[in-house]
Amino acid sequence: MKSALVSIIGRPSTGKSSLMNALCGQKIAIISPSPQTTRNAVRGIYTDHRGQLLFIDTPGYHNSQKRFNLHLQQIALEGIQDSDLILYVTDAVRQPGEEEQCILKLLKASAVPKIAVINKCDLPRARPKAAESAAAEALGDIPAVHTSAVTRSGLTELLDTLFAMAPEGEPLYPQDYYTDQPPEFRAAEIIREQVINRVSQELPHAVYVEIADMEADETAGKLWIRGFIYVEKESQKGIIVGKRGTMIQAVRRSSQKELARIFPYSIQLDLRVKVQPKWRKNEQVVDRILNYR
Ligand SMILES: Nc1nc2c(ncn2[C@@H]2O[C@H](COP(=O)(O)OP(=O)(O)OP(=O)(O)O)[C@@H](O)[C@H]2O)c(=O)[nH]1
Ligand SMILES: [Mg+2]
Known part of the structure; x- marks a missing residue:
């Protein structure tokens, strides 16, 4: 049997989280068109007859000295250092620039075996050769x-390559597990995704979500979740609440729908x-x- 810890590394918005979800066949990490969506090491698990791959999706590497970015x-x-294999993910549409060179330098310094993944090859402007x-x-x-x-193209080849390079070992998780992220973290991330996909520009970076309460009523099949959406300014709060609460109601409805997909309950969400x-x-x-565990 094969067993490997696989870190997914690359610039913001290259599709690292999308790839991990596609590989594991489940929505584990949240996705958005704005860069720097992922803020944690998010774990996804893929298991088949060959063994188990534990993926670690990481925040897009952005060269900035701001304190939050340094975290x-x-x-x-840590993903570059503590793994058996590295998936180095690039975007076939964006030309490699200074930031890409910086990541390549970091990867070069690491002895961990790597696979280059050139993603977004479905786009007509894709130039994977560069x-x-x-x-x-x-x-x-x-x-x-x-x-x-x-389109999922190349994923079978990618899994074949990963298993060929993975060391021998026993699986760490039961075969039906696809993530070990705590339920509160998953709920907070789903709500953050629903918010950031509705607002533009700088606002996605100003948002974080915390779950205050999560309580299941097994007999009624209900799950109550109370969450707080934090922003930095009153004006941003106004945008997220929306005119007469329309925006926050839309966020609540779509979050409930998404949460019902991952938790087998009828969801009662209070935001x-x-x-x-x-x-x-x-x-x-x-x-x-950032260290929610
Ligand atoms: N056309 C196309 N779009 C993609 C592909 N993969 C990801 N995207 C889109 O690219 C955007 C960024 O995707 P994410 O998966 O959030 O990217 P990421 O690398 O995890 O981003 P960060 O967490 O910010 O570093 C989203 O709008 C995705 O829908 C792909 O293969 N093809
Ligand atoms: Mg991501």
Whole structure:
């Protein structure tokens, strides 16, 4: 049997979370068109007759000295150090630039075996060769797989490559597990996804979600969830609440729908929006949301 810890590393928005979900066949990590969606090391599990792959999806590596970004970079760096294999994910549409070179330098310094994944190959403007050459130049002769997390092309080849390179070992989780993320974390992430996919520009970065209460009534088949959506300013609270509460009601409805997909209950969700000025500079808050375990 094969068993491997596989870190997924790359620039923001290259499709790392989309790929992990597609590989594991479940919605585990949240996805959005705005960069820097993922803020934690999110774990997804794939098991078949060959063995088990434990994927660690990491925050997109963004070169910035802001305190919050440094924390996110640290989570990605831990992924580079503590794994059996690395999936280095690039976007076939974006030309490799300075930030890509920075990631390649970090990867080059790590002895962990790597696979270059050139994602978004379904897009008509995809130019996978540029990304592949940049990876080969920095990392030498490593396997390169062209994928699309949307059409699922290349995923079988990617799994074959991963299992061929994975070390022998016993599975860490039962075969029907696809994640070990705590339920509160998954609920908070679903709500954050529903918020950030409805707002634009800087606002997604200003949002975090905490679950205050989560209680199941087994006989009634109901799950009560009370969550707080935090933003940095009153004006942002106004946007998320919306005119006469229309926005927050839409977030509540779509979150309930998504939550019902992952928890086998009828969901009763209560949401409040709160202002927490400059939370990204508040070490206590940042520590709580980035190290939620
Ligand atoms: N066309 C196309 N779009 C994709 C593909 N993979 C991801 N996307 C889109 O790219 C955007 C970013 O996807 P994510 O999976 O959130 O990217 P990420 O790398 O996890 O982003 P961060 O967590 O911010 O680093 C979303 O709008 C996805 O729908 C793909 O293979 N093809
Ligand atoms: Mg992500």
